Amino acid sequence: MNTIGWPNFRSLNQEGIVFAIAVVLFVAAAIGLPGFVDPNNLVAIVRSVSVLGILALGMAVVIIGRGIDLSAVAIMAMSVAWYLQLLNSGMPDGLAFAYVLAGVLAIGLLNGFLVAYADVPAIFVTLATGSFVFGYVRSQLITQDAVPVPQGHWVELLGGLRFLDIPIEVFIFVGLAFLFFLFLRYTKWGRYIYFAGDNPVAARNIGIPVRPMLMLRYVLSAFVALIAGLLTAASLHSINTRIVNSTLLYDIVLVAVIGGIGLSGGRGGVRNVLVGAALIGILLNAMTIIDIPLLYQNLIKAAILLGAIIVDGIINPRDEQTAQQGDI
């Protein structure tokens, strides 16, 4: 073992590399970009990634269990849009929220049921339900693309809440991240998710209730999306449903994958989400400061995601003999 000289690159995992890149980027931006290290800007960075990070937490739990949830953004935007629409039409808050909760629960259960019990690949189920949720809510339940938050509603007040000059959503992100950390690391069900993601058949054979837990993960992801949607509406005072057609969904996958959560399941944790979110936050902020147009930002993000997936494919290669048939 060479203890002196070059670090042993093989011991570096993806998380470490990404963290190093994030630090380098941060230092470079701090030196090269005026106003980057300004406390307000740093808060803005954290704030900009907190909604993304919350969504990525839900996505991470699903991915660790060897799934994926492409309906997250649709659920996030459309559930809140429906909620605000109900409020604007004069429905009592409690009843409206109960409706929305029930709807979110139903979609999560539907996702989970189709994946767990009908054996449909998660990617197709969630693609379809995402499209359905957007289409159904947009065409049947709301009247326009953007729905404003009613005056004086608690969602609006939430957006204005600050603690130590830091917006409340940052604390919510941190709190949720800590809760997810405890859940994944220290609870029995959290550990089971890793088992089920690493080898679903073996997990089932030792008696883990793999399929009910799978449904639970999609329900969890749907509720996380609802929270993220409420926070988005809080900070913008409205929700724009066009966000569903934006690249936000791929940003979420990007945060999870680039942080080192393997798409083949069973690997990763909350720390990976934080690292991924840090890199993406710094990157987006830097690009905005340099004044790169949004369209080019999308191009750059897509290129990074492509690179991340290629690296993921090289680090976790699929074997010709053991790859699952139809595992696309």
Added chain:
Amino acid sequence: MSFRERLQSWRYNLVPDHVVGEILTKRWTDNAIPFLALVVTLATFGSIIPGFFKLTALQESTRQLGEFSMVVTGMTVVMLGGGIDLSVGSIFALSCFSAVYVFFILEQSIWLALAASVATGLVFGAINGYLVGYLRLRAFLTTLVTFIFGRALFDILVTTYAADVQLSTATSDVLDFIGDSTFWGLSVSVWLAIILAIVTHIALTRSRPGWHVLAVGGSRRSAHNAGIRVRRTVFMTYVFSGFCASIGGFLIACRLSGAGPGTGLNLEIMALTAAVVGGVSLGGGRGSVIKGLMGAIIVLTMTNGLIRMGYGTGTNQMVLGIMLAVAVTIDIRWLKNRHKVLNEVYVAPVYLKMGKTQSAAPGSGTSYELDNRLSAADHIGLGELEGPEDVILDRDDNLYCGTRHGEIVRFFAPDYVKSEVFAHIGGFPLGLAFDKSGNLISCVGAMGLYSVSPDREVKRLSAETSRSWTSIVDDARLRDPNDCDIAPDGRIYFTDSTKRYDAHDWALDSIENRATGRLLVYDPKDGSTRTLLDGYRYTNGVCMAHDGKSLFFAESWACRVHRYWLEGPKAGTAECVIRDMPGYPDNINRASDGNYWMAWLGMRTPSFDLSLRHPDMRKRMTRRLPQDEWLFPNINTGGVVKFTEKGGIVEAMGDLSGGAHPMVTSMREHKGYLFVGGILNNRIGRYKVAGADPNWTSPASYWGAKS
């Protein structure tokens, strides 16, 4: 017959339950669901929307269909190869832009624009193919990312050049022709889509690269192990998909004379839905271009129809989401459960009340009374043989039998110790007969009627008869040819026991008890095979009467023997000569005293006879119990019965010990000995028959003394 039984017999004998199972065995049932969906969709929207089927409206919507179905064709090929291509929308848009850029901004010829378009598609497809095929990344996510990448690129290009395109004055007759003209009532894009579909279909079904795609999609691992270049094949499917999308993009560039932010939007989920709704299987290997096209028409009709009916933003996505979820779920459940459903519904028992029979128990005093004589038989080939269903001897006293291993074995006279493989057939040889010139004719289970010449040349005589119009299963194929015999004029009469089960599933046929056995004749003069009689419960042994003017054949599950007349006033008709035997008859052969030997493969039991009157119970039994616990004919006791030409029973002998010949499927008399075979036995028995003519041989009886 009680009222309950009468109801059961009506219910199970008149309602054609078996049709359901037979339809499910057909490959085209896979196509039936999407086709039905297509018809329903067209009918619904055609009736709701006024003028839906008007020529002008059709021309406009088919133009869009041409572009769309090309993209779907590409997607179908990728999916058949086990992948998925979500970037088709981006490729489509970028190719469209390439054509627009070359034609309107560079003001080059339309053909150069086409070349640029195709090149864009091929390059993009090659990138996808390289990532998914060679780097083996996950197809779904990878193409999703290249989709975002391509879309971002397209958005940048369109916003940059939109104004320039507007200002361009380039025109071309060719462009207008491609974009707006019709040709025999159909637009150019539809013609191109049809040509592309036909070429792709032929390539997939009739060329080596196409088969490779299907093989890789069907089982990637097996294809890899078989030496197919899996990675290159996958790569090529993406390149092809890119090509298809680029042609579609070129066509829309011609039609709209420009590219906008909406070009190719949502195309990937539409194409994916179309392919899946059409019945192209996720994970590959199953599907066809035609299915993809059916799906394309369904999806486009739905989305366009909803827009024309005035539903608002988002309706399309909602409907696409529902269609995709439902179609994927159905596809996966169908694939997974089809054979289970088939197993559940295929066995459709019928009601039968067996006639009262005489006992065959020792000491019962009936003519069927079994004794223990066969247990004293000498054994031939003990332990060497597996499954000598039929035995036969030639003029030189050599002994032949078929074996489970697909061979005909010859034991040499006089002691039958030495043996050799006389001929290798490949299937299980059952009934045997010698023709006039010494060829050994054999019914081979599940294969057909074969002939082995004295110098061991194996020749197939017949494997099919004429198809009947009303049968759903292919009854032209011989499923279970069982025994044969040869008339003096050389025609070979043989039985095909069942149309619904393969030979090894004979127990299921007995449980179902449906009358589908046939008597057939093969004419060596013109090589034709005809069906003579149909609708018997497991036709089995055949034996030509001594005078050659009629033949006897056994109907196993009904425990009957029939006589079929070849000549005389009753020619062409059959009559039952023995009914309600206590055993299930198998092969029949001539005896030296002018009578006939008949083998019993098993004995009737009161319990199974009773179950035949309870078809519902038998159906439940096959569904719910493991095969070991099924009630089916007792084959632990059999015997040999001698009967007269009029159907009278002369004697019966058996092996009550069960040690040597518990089940007998054939016996052949030769020079005073009876040679006994059994399909589940491990030997041939030789038993000296008291009072038999010591010089009588079967070949001489059939074809006269040696010339």
